[in-house]
Amino acid sequence: MSEVDGDVVSFTKLSGPDWLSVASNGGLSGTPLSGDEGLNVFSVEVSDVDGASTGTVHITVIGEASPVLPGGTVNVDVNWNIEYSVNGISDFGRERHITVHSAIRDPDWEGEEDKLDYLMNDLDVYFGRDNGSATWKFQATPEDPERPNMADTNWLANFDAWWKTQYDADLDWHRYEARGQEMIMGHNPHPVYPTLSWYPNGFADGWQPLDVETSAEWIIEYMDTAFRRPGESSGELPPKYWEVINEPDMELMTGQFMVSNWESLWEYHNLVATGIRERMGEDAPLIGGMTWGLHDLWQGDLPRYDGQHYYDLIYNNDPAASNGAAFYRDAGTTAYPTDGGFGSWSSGMWSGKASLTMPEAIWISMRSISMTGRRGRRRAVVPFGMEVPWKQHWIRWNGMMYTKTGFPTVNRLCCLNMERWVVHIRRILRRLIVDVSIGKISSLSVP
The missing domain is CATH 2.60.40 (Immunoglobulin-like)
Known part of the structure; x- marks a missing residue:
């Protein structure tokens, strides 16, 4: 034979x-x-x-x-x-199925070279997915000085050129380059997509996108300038697949503060897909998504707020605040409302209002790490007590300035999603082994 x-x-x-x-x-x-x-x-x-x-x-x-x-x-x-094959495939294809959600540039591999070598060579694993690179590079992009709330694409092109030289100079990145030829890349909702979150995760370098056109423009420029093109020798390999946005359904109009609607997501997908293909031609990656996070489709959608919820968060009685409130309300309006009921997926035990009847009012003073996820903020005073509709549950920020997205308004008094605070407070009290239900705590200060 x-x-x-x-x-x-x-x-x-x-x-x-x-x-x-x-x-x-x-x-x-x-x-x-x-x-x-x-x-x-x-x-x-x-x-x-x-x-x-x-x-x-x-x-x-x-x-x-x-x-x-x-x-x-x-x-x-x-x-x-x-040889037996199906649609031209006759092997198992480890590069397609035995993959790790990481990339060779991931800083987690620094100091772990032996583990990386074992994973790649001994276990024959491949790089399969990376949503972090585009996300942090967007965060580093400054605002265009001539176009408010839009990216400085000239800066991005220069940064991408510089980043290629960094890749070229680091030989460790080249050792496993072939292990990423089936790579799926994309980005997370915050801050690339206009989520309109006024938390730190919603901003780039001092600015925030307010529409899908701005975000799509950045992605198209990034895909065109960040990767090695055919015939070139500089820079990292481009992804085989580009995921337009990762799991937006898990954050859209929930307690994760992503103010948008289905129609804008679809528009964003089309803008990105069309723009990349027009700019890159045959060099464009395969474009897919959006990747869905909720797979129990037979159980209906997640509970989601409507635009009125975010409208109610803005209380300043001035024209700028009025414009901001209308902007948030319109951004969250959709012709396809949820059928999953009212509330937040992260704490679905609350429905419409929080009924916290206690013999004595509880005042808990804590740092705002519960709201921002970051330490070092000034204290927020949270009053509990009586039967309080959650939309009217006040949070007073002691002198802290908050500028709403894209609007020059300062809000020192706002209300937040009640259930998020209840969850955080319960965690703190649980750690202190305090049973809130007895209703005998008159004051508690958590540093």
């Missing part, structure tokens, strides 16, 4: 029951006896001038008692030279 390249292939039986013979050309012959009934395992070596490989053949012998093949004889045909 010969391979496609003309090399002669030879077969040798290495182990297994004596009744089976393997000819040098791969032919099998032999007659099993009654004692060979059941599974028979044989080891066969296949070799040519370039080397040898071993394989295992499993043959089940059916005895005379079987109504299928009376006489105790079985004939087996093994076609060594036939």
Whole structure:
């Protein structure tokens, strides 16, 4: 037998029951006896001038008692030279299925080179997915001095050119480059997409996108300038797939503060896909998404707020605040409202209002780490007590200035989603082994 390249292939039986013979050309012959009934395992070596490989053949012998093949004889045909494929795929494809959600530039690999080598070479794992790179590069992009709330794309092009030189100079990044040829890249909702969150995760370098056109413009420029193009030798390989946005359904109009609607998400997808293909032509990656996070589709959608919820968060009685409130209200308006009920997916035990009837009002003073996820903010005074509709549950920021997205208004008094605070406070009290339900705590200060 010969391979496609003309090399002669030879077969040798290495182990297994004596009744089976393997000819040098791969032919099998032999007659099993009654004692060979059941599974028979044989080891066969296949070799040519370039080397040898071993394989295992499993043959089940059916005895005379079987109504299928009376006489105790079985004939087996093994076609060594036939390749079976589906849509052109004939291998398992570890590069497609055995992957890690990481990239060679991930700082987590610094100081862990031995583990990376073991993962890549010994376990034969591939890089499969990276949503972090585009996200942090967007965060680093400054605002265009001539276009408020839009990215400075000239800065981005220069940064991408510089980043290519950093990649070229670090030989460790090149060692496993081939392990990322099936890479899926994309970005997280915050801050690339205009989520309109006024928390720190909603901002780039001192500014925030207010519409999907701004975000799409940045993505198109990034895809065009950040990666190595055909015929070039500088920079990292481009992704094979681009995910337009990762799991927006898990944050859209929930307690994760993503103010938008389905129509804007669809528009964003089309802007990104069309823009990348027009700019990059045949060099464009395959574009997919948005990747859905909620897979229990038969259970209906997540509970989501409407635009009125964010409108109610803005209380200043001035024109700028009025414009801001209208902006948030309109941004969250959709023709396809949720059917999942009212509330927040992160704490769905609340419905409409929080009923916290206690003999004594509880005042808890804490740092605003619960709201911002960051330490060092000034204290916020949170009053609890009586039966309080959650929209009217006040948070007083002691002298702290908050500028709403894109509008020059200062809000020192605002209300937040009640259930988020209840969850955080419960966690703190649980750590202190305090039972809130007894209602006998008059004051508590958590540093």
